[in-house]
Amino acid sequence: MSAFPQEDLIKQWTSEQASLKQQLVEGDMEEWQRAPDFKGLERVGGVDLSFIKGDDTNACAQLVVLSFPELELIYEDTQMVTLSAPYIAGFLAFRETPCLLEALQRLQRTQPKLLPQVIFVDGNGLFHYREFGVACHLGVLSGLPCIGVAKNLLQVQGVTRSEEHMSQIGALKKGGDTFPLTAASGRVLGKALRSSDKSTKPIYVSVGHRISLDTAVRLTHACCRYRVPEPIRQADVRSREYLRTQFPSVDTCG
């Protein structure tokens, strides 16, 4: 077998990100994105992968489509997949995007009218080392509007978990409150959002594709029943439930 140093892989992936980035579209492109109440938006999607404890190559890939604004499940796709790429911070898309695109293609092929008008992705969009996170990657390759939502802060481009950052989190008083994630360049790459009155820890929202940051934040807030926006939360809950029933732990009492 030929050796393929991680160094080479990273070089290849870096140039691929730069190439795909040229197709990235920022800003609102649909009428519903401009509407105060998102009139015209009927379907929101969410994707996620879940793993079995000691196995990092086999995973359960999940795509859900919820009605908007009710946030009720109207479509679900659950599929066991074998991942070929390793997880490397900054290159999450190369690991997770292929199986998510396949899920979208199955939906496109069988029930195209149920395709989501926007997809919430677990991970960052523009808030990324090279401003091209997994939400941008999936957006460009699918052509669909995407929003990146990270549950943990990626310390990038000068944004750190500093006293200043902690202080800004403390200043988020109610659901919907935000503060910008500003790169050293001065560019706002995303926003920290207190997603509900009850949750203290913010989520980090950034543009994936074909949507503006303000619209992404506003819609994310509108989709939060709990800390994590419902489309992603449903995808997470359902993929884990699938693994729990299909692959029960082997080493637990009998």
Place this chain on the structure above:
DNA sequence: GCGACAG
């Protein structure tokens, strides 16, 4: 060399 490292 040290620390950071979405999922």
Place this chain on the structure above:
DNA sequence: ATCTTGTCGC
């Protein structure tokens, strides 16, 4: 990502 139950509080 996963490891993990009960517990404290509203």
